[in-house]
Amino acid sequence: MRISSKGRYGLAAMISVAQLGSTGDFVTVISIAEKLGISKIYLEQVFSLLKRSKLVTSIKGSQGGYQLSKSADKITILEILQAVEISLFEKTERSVSDSAMEIENVLKNLVWGGLDNAVISSLQKVTLGDLVSEADKVKNSEDFMFYI
Template sequence: MKPIGFAREEVDKLKFSTKGRYGLRAMIDLAVYSNGEYVTLASIAERQGISTNYLEQVFSALRKSGLVKSAKGAQGGYVLSESPSDIKVGRILRVLEGPLSVTDEDDENLAGNESCIRNCIRINVWEKMNNSLNELVDSVTLEDLAEDYRKRNGIDNSMYYI
């Protein structure tokens, strides 16, 4: 592959997709407002300013992965399958984005076939960036972010235990 010019679609490649970005915010919202009760997508959509249609796609993926459970009916909606302190943010992001890596496997030559320079860059740069990225997202739990969200928005957690 010999690219000739800078492709337009390359500009935002480094960004996480809206699925990952909105999905994370929706999961934080669910962790803050659910407390074991089912929460409707409409209420998450309203609080987070994300469309309900979009959240339906995101939650369909989250449900398939087992991170959330759904219930139909008047009292229906979504609830976390596990305690937020047991859910690593990395797990949520991988469900929504796939493996977290700064390079595309497709773009890389097969390891045996790559030039010395490319091999040095892969080992010393991309793999180090990938390791740090994955370590970071696996060191933060959904509860850590929910706690931060409560603090920032003045939500008193204790009121739910009354």
């Protein structure tokens, strides 16, 4: 499975919003772009999709920015990817002609349907809160300085 840059940036940006906005502050696209090393213009496109899906809210102006619309523990990775990865969740097109519908049905039911269900099930199990928690663990483990 291949996730586009929009999907990867969307996940990374949402982790950043959850981390930087944990006190309830709005987080600017500029601060996220600088932290992640991602184009501000591209991130604005990603946030437009996230806002349309009601995963983030925004305020305009000098004190503006984005914040999560609900708790990070209530946002699944599936929701984030569905907001920014339109083609990832499209149904597989037909493989064979009408004269071989039994083959088409087998592929649809046992292969493509199974894959779709497995991906959706896996992405529903992981929340943004899980990603933030893991990122914090990694960050904290890198903060140790050992002297001999």
